[in-house]
Amino acid sequence: MAAAEQASSQKTATTWHGIVLQTLKRNEIKLVPYVPDRVLTTLIKDLHADPYFTTFPTAREEEAVGIVSGAWMAGTRGAVLMQTSGFATLANVLASLAVPYQIPLIMFVSERGTLGEFNYGQALVCRTMRPVLDSLAMEHHTITRLDELEFIADRSIKQAVTTQAPVALILSPLLTGGKTFDK
Amino acid sequence: MTSTRARNTKVMNRFDLTQRLVAGLKDEAVIGGIGNTNFDLWAAGHRPENFYMLGSMGLAFPIALGVALAQPKRRVFALEGDGSLLMQLGCLSTIATLAPKNLTMVVMDNGIYQITGAQPTPAAGHTDLVAVALASGIANSSWAADEDDFERLIAQSKQAPGPSLIGVRIDDKPGTGTTRRDPVQIRERFMHGMGVRQLL
Numbered sequence: 023m024a025a026a027e028q029a030s031s032q033k034t035a036t037t038w039h040g041i042v043l044q045t046l047k048r049n050e051i052k053l054v055p056y057v058p059d060r061v062l063t064t065l066i067k068d069l070h071a072d073p074y075f076t077t078f079p080t081a082r083e084e085e086a087v088g089i090v091s092g093a094w095m096a097g098t099r100g101a102v103l104m105q106t107s108g109f110a111t112l113a114n115v116l117a118s119l120a121v122p123y124q125i126p127l128i129m130f131v132s133e134r135g136t137l138g139e140f141n142y143g144q145a146l147v148c149r150t151m152r153p154v155l156d157s158l159a160m161e162h163h164t165i166t167r168l169d170e171l172e173f174i175a176d177r178s179i180k181q182a183v184t185t186q187a188p189v190a191l192i193l194s195p196l197l198t199g200g201k202t203f204d205k
Numbered sequence: 206m207t208s209t210r211a212r213n214t215k216v217m218n219r220f221d222l223t224q225r226l227v228a229g230l231k232d233e234a235v236i237g238g239i240g241n242t243n244f245d246l247w248a249a250g251h252r253p254e255n256f257y258m259l260g261s262m263g264l265a266f267p268i269a270l271g272v273a274l275a276q277p278k279r280r281v282f283a284l285e286g287d288g289s290l291l292m293q294l295g296c297l298s299t300i301a302t303l304a305p306k307n308l309t310m311v312v313m314d315n316g317i318y319q320i321t322g323a324q325p326t327p328a329a330g331h332t333d334l335v336a337v338a339l340a341s342g343i344a345n346s347s348w349a350a351d352e353d354d355f356e357r358l359i360a361q362s363k364q365a366p367g368p369s370l371i372g373v374r375i376d377d378k379p380g381t382g383t384t385r386r387d388p389v390q391i392r393e394r395f396m397h398g399m400g401v402r403q404l405l
């Protein structure tokens with residue numbers, strides 16, 4: 023193994039974004055549309071750099087949900103990346119597409135609005151996220167620890183696919199460092 | 206009915222155009238948007254390669270994009286209303302960027318929300334949706350002048366080097382049939398039609 027490659031694989035095993043990327047790959051999730059978030063920057067950059075993935079920005083989060091839903095029905099697995107405020111735009115599409123059609127929609131949500139939030143609007147919109155997920159009885163996990171990330175993400179993806187049910191994986195600032203005022 | 210002056214196109218009928226499209230199909234996928242576009246698709250004769258939305262207004266083109274990316278060898282058609290497309294204009298930019306050449310989009314434009322009581326859309330009489338598609342980067346975007354032109358544009362889209370969008374002016378008639386609203390069956394049969402799953 024070349025030195026650079028070795029360094030790269032060590033990086034992927036020890037960073038949260040590296041673990042997410044490898045977990046997506048291991049579960050054959052190739053299509054990753056996203057609406058960006060500062061916290062997701064490195065993950066998005068690494069997804070673009072890896073030819074295994076088809077990754078691209080969409081104008082709205084529900085558009086990305088439509089894309090991965092269509093792709094899944096045609097045989098390609100996908101996941102959507104977004105931040106908390108983006109999740110807040112999804113109630114209609116979750117209730118009218120992902121849940122009733124039993125589509126294993128996999129969402130990674132970078133959590134804004136808590137643990138040091140500096141924008142009151144973000145703090146408020148964050149409070150709508152879990153009630154929406156709970157009201158639709160959707161599976162969701164908040165990931166706070168690096169040592170639990172792979173287990174939760176890998177098992178949740180497999181559960182979504184086998185039970186044909188959507189899942190939201192919320193990436194806590196405890197895991198990612200979050201976005202702070204001075205950044 | 207829309208009254209954009211710049212357009213000298215015939216006012217056609219959604220069900221008639223849908224029948225013309227479906228009559229020429231073999232294994233192509235067709236995504237019907239909410240309401241009348243999928244009611245008329247259903248009424249034109251159910252086929253397992255059809256997907257019918259029961260909500261998620263504006264997502265017919267994004268869903269079709271996902272199918273087109275997953276199966277680049279299969280032609281994918283999407284039928285969307287003008288009001289629905291207005292909900293999700295940004296998807297035209299995404300589609301222009303990804304540029305799947307196996308995607309043909311049809312916009313059924315009557316300038317009204319027919320199903321909710323025929324109220325005019327905010328675009329009625331002022332916004333040219335084909336011009337919006339062109340400006341979004343979808344070079345193969347045209348209004349169909351009449352039924353023959355619609356069929357010609359559908360055929361032409363199959364040879365196009367990128368995605369195509371066809372605008373059709375339609376009348377204010379409601380949908381012809383009513384889709385059976387069983388989302389799991391719709392999805393399961395569509396997956397069977399796409400060749401990714403056997404029926405139980």
